[in-house]
Amino acid sequence: MPGPLPLLFRQTWLYSRFELHRLFMTPRGWFALAAFTTIWYFLLRYPIYQASVQLQEPEIQQMLSGMLGMVGMYNLLNWSLPELSVYWAMTVFFMPLAVMFSAADQTCTDRSRGTLRFLTLRSSRDSIFFGRFIGQLLVQALLIGLSLLATLVLAAWRVGELPAAALNAALLIWLNLLIVLMPFTALMALCSALVRSSRLAISLAIVSIGAVAGVLGYLVWHFPDLRAVLEYLPGAQLPMLLGAQGWDTLKHCGLPLLQTVVLLIAGRFVMQEKAL
Amino acid sequence: MSYLIEARNLSKSFGQKTVLQDLTFSLPAGEPIALIGPNGAGKTTLFSLLCGYLPASSGELKVLGHKPGSSALFGRVSALPQDALLDPNFSLLTQLSFFGQLQGMNKSTAEAESRRVLSLVDLAANADQKATALSHGMRKRVAIAQALMGSPELVMLDEPTAGLDPVNALQVRQLIAKLSNEASFIISSHNIFELERLCGTVLYLEHGKLVQQSQVHSASTQGYLTLTLEAGAQTDVLPILRQLPGVISVSDSQKHEYVLQFDAELAPDFDLTLLMALRQHGWRYRMLTKGQTLEQQLFAVTAKQA
Numbered sequence: 001m002p003g004p005l006p007l008l009f010r011q012t013w014l015y016s017r018f019e020l021h022r023l024f025m026t027p028r029g030w031f032a033l034a035a036f037t038t039i040w041y042f043l044l045r046y047p048i049y050q051a052s053v054q055l056q057e058p059e060i061q062q063m064l065s066g067m068l069g070m071v072g073m074y075n076l077l078n079w080s081l082p083e084l085s086v087y088w089a090m091t092v093f094f095m096p097l098a099v100m101f102s103a104a105d106q107t108c109t110d111r112s113r114g115t116l117r118f119l120t121l122r123s124s125r126d127s128i129f130f131g132r133f134i135g136q137l138l139v140q141a142l143l144i145g146l147s148l149l150a151t152l153v154l155a156a157w158r159v160g161e162l163p164a165a166a167l168n169a170a171l172l173i174w175l176n177l178l179i180v181l182m183p184f185t186a187l188m189a190l191c192s193a194l195v196r197s198s199r200l201a202i203s204l205a206i207v208s209i210g211a212v213a214g215v216l217g218y219l220v221w222h223f224p225d226l227r228a229v230l231e232y233l234p235g236a237q238l239p240m241l242l243g244a245q246g247w248d249t250l251k252h253c254g255l256p257l258l259q260t261v262v263l264l265i266a267g268r269f270v271m272q273e274k275a276l
Numbered sequence: 277m278s279y280l281i282e283a284r285n286l287s288k289s290f291g292q293k294t295v296l297q298d299l300t301f302s303l304p305a306g307e308p309i310a311l312i313g314p315n316g317a318g319k320t321t322l323f324s325l326l327c328g329y330l331p332a333s334s335g336e337l338k339v340l341g342h343k344p345g346s347s348a349l350f351g352r353v354s355a356l357p358q359d360a361l362l363d364p365n366f367s368l369l370t371q372l373s374f375f376g377q378l379q380g381m382n383k384s385t386a387e388a389e390s391r392r393v394l395s396l397v398d399l400a401a402n403a404d405q406k407a408t409a410l411s412h413g414m415r416k417r418v419a420i421a422q423a424l425m426g427s428p429e430l431v432m433l434d435e436p437t438a439g440l441d442p443v444n445a446l447q448v449r450q451l452i453a454k455l456s457n458e459a460s461f462i463i464s465s466h467n468i469f470e471l472e473r474l475c476g477t478v479l480y481l482e483h484g485k486l487v488q489q490s491q492v493h494s495a496s497t498q499g500y501l502t503l504t505l506e507a508g509a510q511t512d513v514l515p516i517l518r519q520l521p522g523v524i525s526v527s528d529s530q531k532h533e534y535v536l537q538f539d540a541e542l543a544p545d546f547d548l549t550l551l552m553a554l555r556q557h558g559w560r561y562r563m564l565t566k567g568q569t570l571e572q573q574l575f576a577v578t579a580k581q582a
Contacts, residue, residue: 118362
């Protein structure tokens with residue numbers, strides 16, 4: 001056996017890779033892929049395609065620019081293709097919710113079934129926890145990449161050719177979305193370590209976000225000086241992110257990365273202490 | 277001396293309820309070790325502590341010199357946990373191969389090892405099936421197979437034959453007996469006769485306390501013979517047995533079963549004397565065992581303690 005650290009990396013990678021195996025080699029994964037493809041077919045066919053056609057009209061562009069400018073999102077329409085603008089605006093709010101469902105079962109079912117007992121005899125709880133988390137990120141990276149590729153194909157079909165800036169923009173959106181989703185995936189890793197079913201993990205995550213927002217809202221109401229704490233909630237940076245453009249968007253990655261680290265530390269602690 | 281397992285003042289509580297209380301014992305490598313006790317005695321909790329599934333509330337526990345769950349034990353310690361199931365989404369081969377890879381094997385070695393352990397439990401033909409397609413007994417055998425992957429030094433089996441039909445239970449017992457030269461086994465079971473056949477050392481737990489740690493075939497049992505007669509119309513067996521030279525006491529522990537305590541120095545050939553007495557009275561016997569049965573050893577002592 002290698003030393004503890006190389007062993008941790010090796011086993012973490014094995015767990016991460018196994019999540020891809022779960023997606024591509026099991027009927028459950030095939031159903032998830034089929035559902036993903038169907039949803040994206042309808043999203044591309046109707047909202048994205050229709051909206052991008054509408055956005056070609058100068059009057060509509062002018063009106064939307066004015067409206068979005070009022071809420072600080074004037075840059076939303078400045079992506080190199082209207083399809084990417086619509087994709088970005090839609091996914092940045094829709095994907096975190098989707099991830100709370102898709103990443104809910106990182107360890108909970110394995111714990112209630114007893115499968116973790118087989119695994120912890122051969123690998124550390126850390127490698128299971130972080131391996132599953134990274135596996136979820138790999139799956140998300142792959143699926144976001146595929147949906148972006150489909151969006152680019154749709155745009156290319158409409159305009160006849162794809163500007164080079166579009167590839168750069170797609171890469172930026174891909175990176176930003178992954179960063180946006182990280183704290184939500186980490187939150188689900190924590191919730192999954194706490195409870196014994198994915199349904200409970202989803203409920204716990206939603207209730208936790210609601211409860212924290214409620215308590216903070218109450219505190220801010222009574223102590224307005226605490227308003228800044230609201231900016232630390234998961235997803236709080238999204239309106240600012242939509243207002244940014246190009247590489248400037250990555251200026252907002254600090255908060256989600258910090259949230260991810262904090263949630264992962266909490267999740268690791270729970271995973272270490274929890275009885276199997 | 278390095279021990280397989282060392283426990284010192286080990287306790288485990290769940291809230292107000294103390295499940296294991298101040299256990300201190302050391303177990304050397306060698307013959308299989310039996311963990312025995314009534315329901316609720318704390319056997320499965322002790323197993324869970326040994327496997328690192330639960331942290332101890334207090335005290336110290338070491339397995340092969342390391343804290344349970346430590347990375348130094350990966351691949352060296354394996355277990356059949358009670359009621360643990362494999363993932364129903366993957367085939368047996370996929371999962372066992374994955375376990376092998378976690379233990380440090382490459383993909384092809386892990387696959388070959390998976391097929392080897394599946395064939396040990398007579399499930400090689402089911403390698404591509406999922407756990408959901410198997411019966412309860414087959415799932416149990418797969419769980420035993422995963423515990424044999426690689427070359428573990430210590431294999432802990434919690435109720436290995438519970439739920440198995442007699443043929444498969446016998447097969448599992450034979451497998452343990454065969455592999456006990458290569459690895460040390462700790463077996464928890466309610467089947468005292470099974471443990472008697474397999475194990476050399478017994479840990480007897482009751483109400484979370486270690487009541488006894490003894491050898492199944494220890495020197496203290498050498499002055500005992502256990503005789504089982506064939507069913508028939510034998511009468512006056514007890515008085516006749518009590519009159520044999522060298523006999524200290526005779527008790528009828530079960531129907532047609534007699535435990536004879538004798539003075540081994542005074543009557544070194546007591547077994548021959550007994551056989552001659554059987555022949556003289558025309559009594560046919562089914563079994564003559566040197567020493568007491570494990571059941572008598574354990575429960576005679578606990579009854580005395582009570």
